[in-house]
Amino acid sequence: MKTPITLLFGIDHPILGGGLMWLSDARYVAALVNAGCMGFITPRSYRSDEAFSQALRDCNELTEGRPFGVNLTLSHRPEANASVPRWIDAALERGVRIFETAGHAPAALIGTLHKSDAIVIHKASSIRHALSAERAGADAIALVGMEEGGHPGVNELPTMLLGALAVDQFRVPVVLGGGIGRGRQIAAVLAQGLDGVLIGSRFLVCEEISTHRRYKEHLVSCDEHSTVRLLHSLGNTWRVLRNETARQIEKVERAGVTDHSAFGDLISGAVTRDHCYTNGDWERGMASLGPSIAFARRIEPLQAIVAEMINEARESISGLSSMEQE
Ligand SMILES: Cc1cc2nc3c(=O)[nH]c(=O)nc-3n(C[C@H](O)[C@H](O)[C@H](O)COP(=O)(O)O)c2cc1C
Numbered sequence: 001m002k003t004p005i006t007l008l009f010g011i012d013h014p015i016l017g018g019g020l021m022w023l024s025d026a027r028y029v030a031a032l033v034n035a036g037c038m039g040f041i042t043p044r045s046y047r048s049d050e051a052f053s054q055a056l057r058d059c060n061e062l063t064e065g066r067p068f069g070v071n072l073t074l075s076h077r078p079e080a081n082a083s084v085p086r087w088i089d090a091a092l093e094r095g096v097r098i099f100e101t102a103g104h105a106p107a108a109l110i111g112t113l114h115k116s117d118a119i120v121i122h123k124a125s126s127i128r129h130a131l132s133a134e135r136a137g138a139d140a141i142a143l144v145g146m147e148e149g150g151h152p153g154v155n156e157l158p159t160m161l162l163g164a165l166a167v168d169q170f171r172v173p174v175v176l177g178g179g180i181g182r183g184r185q186i187a188a189v190l191a192q193g194l195d196g197v198l199i200g201s202r203f204l205v206c207e208e209i210s211t212h213r214r215y216k217e218h219l220v221s222c223d224e225h226s227t228v229r230l231l232h233s234l235g236n237t238w239r240v241l242r243n244e245t246a247r248q249i250e251k252v253e254r255a256g257v258t259d260h261s262a263f264g265d266l267i268s269g270a271v272t273r274d275h276c277y278t279n280g281d282w283e284r285g286m287a288s289l290g291p292s293i294a295f296a297r298r299i300e301p302l303q304a305i306v307a308e309m310i311n312e313a314r315e316s317i318s319g320l321s322s323m324e325q326e
Pocket of ligand 1: 017018019020021022023042071073101102123144147148149150151177178179180198199200201202287288289290291292
């Protein structure tokens with residue numbers, strides 16, 4: 001399946017695994033690359049620059065030198081972006097030339113990355129922001145709908161509609177993300193005239209993701225109602241697993257609280273990392289997750305998930321073309 005996105009990234013399948021805070025480490029990203037997709041290491045997940053550099057070295061080894069990407073999630077608070085230039089230097093030094101940017105004002109960064117001949121895909125949840133990233137030079141766009149696990153922004157539009165609206169508006173390749181977990185959906189995205197998909201939640205049950213088995217076992221029991229969007233009232237919409245922490249946050253939010261600090265540890269990333277991801281206590285922490293988790297029925301190697309999706313996408317595409325011939 002060749003599309004402008006497979007050609008841009010030099011990959012076999014039109015599937016990107018979006019950056020995952022705490023989780024898209026060397027092992028997972030290498031698994032994506034080795035399965036013919038593209039993946040992005042998240043530098044924010046590491047406790048030190050040295051640990052991030054080690055992850056880059058490990059990924060290089062695991063992919064045997066095949067290209068992989070780095071995710072740069074930009075905060076609206078400048079102080080939270082202080083390490084970004086160091087992360088870029090470390091990545092470039094290790095030969096990384098593919099970056100996924102997300103979040104606030106990527107324009108200056110895109111210019112910097114282009115000076116080193118890097119390819120930048122910018123992820124946005126509105127067509128307006130995506131168009132402005134394209135004007136700033138982004139080489140590709142990932143558009144994410146409100147189904148997305150993690151931070152879909154204040155966007156209320158579903159993925160399918162965003163995709164239909166986006167067609168013909170961009171010069172660069174566009175992939176769609178949010179709620180995608182089956183091959184048929186890949187076929188639908190390609191049928192819409194877009195170039196590929198971006199996936200996060202569906203891949204969380206793969207063997208190469210480092211979370212505790214208990215958490216993955218809970219994930220395979222989830223259905224399409226197992227996630228909830230929180231903090232929308234604060235302009236920081238976050239789609240997460242419906243668990244005890246989510247219920248407590250909902251209560252605080254309903255009481256009209258508008259100050260982030262009032263949520264205390266409930267929204268702490270370290271709590272999610274330590275309790276949910278490391279210890280498997282899935283009731284604790286805000287665990288980014290979207291409803292496409294409903295498609296996950298087994299813990300299995302990433303390669304198996306990708307192969308099933310690609311087979312299904314191919315079958316759907318040929319089913320549609322034979323309909324035309326009958
Ligand atoms: C556990 C998890 C962590 C995420 N962390 C980040 C992140 O740090 N930076 C980012 O740009 N996107 C992050 N995302 C969003 C994904 O990169 C991707 O856009 C999203 O998962 C696609 O939607 P889906 O979950 O419906 O497949 C995260 C998503 C999940 C599920």
